[in-house]
Amino acid sequence: MSATPTGDPKLVERAKARAHQWLAAVDPSIQGFTFSVSHHLTYSEAPNLKLIEEAFRNHFKLILDSSKATTDYPNATVFDPKTDTQFLPVIKGNFAKLKKTLADTSKFTFVTAAFALDEAKGLFAAYVMGAGLGNPIRFTPDFNTCGPNCQAAIVLHESVHVFDSRSNDGPVHISEFDATYNSQTTDNAIHNPSAYSAFAQQVSLHRDTRFGQGPGKRGI
Ligand SMILES: [Zn+2]
Numbered sequence: 211m212s213a214t215p216t217g218d219p220k221l222v223e224r225a226k227a228r229a230h231q232w233l234a235a236v237d238p239s240i241q242g243f244t245f246s247v248s249h250h251l252t253y254s255e256a257p258n259l260k261l262i263e264e265a266f267r268n269h270f271k272l273i274l275d276s277s278k279a280t281t282d283y284p285n286a287t288v289f290d291p292k293t294d295t296q297f298l299p300v301i302k303g304n305f306a307k308l309k310k311t312l313a314d315t316s317k318f319t320f321v322t323a324a325f326a327l328d329e330a331k332g333l334f335a336a337y338v339m340g341a342g343l344g345n346p347i348r349f350t351p352d353f354n355t356c357g358p359n360c361q362a363a364i365v366l367h368e369s370v371h372v373f374d375s376r377s378n379d380g381p382v383h384i385s386e387f388d389a390t391y392n393s394q395t396t397d398n399a400i401h402n403p404s405a406y407s408a409f410a411q412q413v414s415l416h417r418d419t420r421f422g423q424g425p426g427k428r429g430i
Pocket residue numbers: 367368371383403
């Protein structure tokens with residue numbers, strides 16, 4: 211056993227299991243949402259419709275009609291989930307890649323603080339070198355001190371960096387705690403790692419929990 215601590219593989223496994231639980235709600239939610247919208251169901255006929263509609267608005271900045279536009283989401287785009295070929299295929303594709311990444315143990319690596327400082331020039335809970343290059347996630351000792359929900363949110367966030375080449379771009383990589391998160395454009399939001407993590411939480415937990423790590427936030 212090494213005397214120098216790294217990110218803890220056991221904590222990462224626990225975080226992956228929780229991330230899987232959240233992800234399990236995503237496909238049924240999108241299918242149910244598409245069905246409900248196509249059949250013009252009301253909120254009382256489709257109990258989860260409002261929740262999923264809000265998750266699409268809050269994180270991917272997609273709304274069902276222009277009457278849903280508010281000053282809080284000035285760059286939201288109107289879409290029809292049944293016919294949309296621009297946004298939903300990207301979102302569904304990225305969620306599928308997320309599951310593949312979680313299942314690939316070679317993408318989960320554990321490093322010391324010294325290694326992270328040398329490679330990433332900073333101490334993060336976890337990081338990926340370069341976006342969309344298939345490089346592994348590095349987990350540092352800092353990860354071990356975050357709460358279990360925060361750790362699961364980090365696993366989802368970092369996994370998007372593994373496969374999405376736009377995920378680290380300035381206008382895309384906006385924290386779910388940032389004041390400009392709500393005004394992100396749809397085109398950028400569908401590549402934002404924080405949006406995938408937060409959307410999965412909301413459709414799974416039925417609340418906009420945003421367990422991710424942020425300024426002063428180590429999570430629960
Ligand atoms: Zn990131």
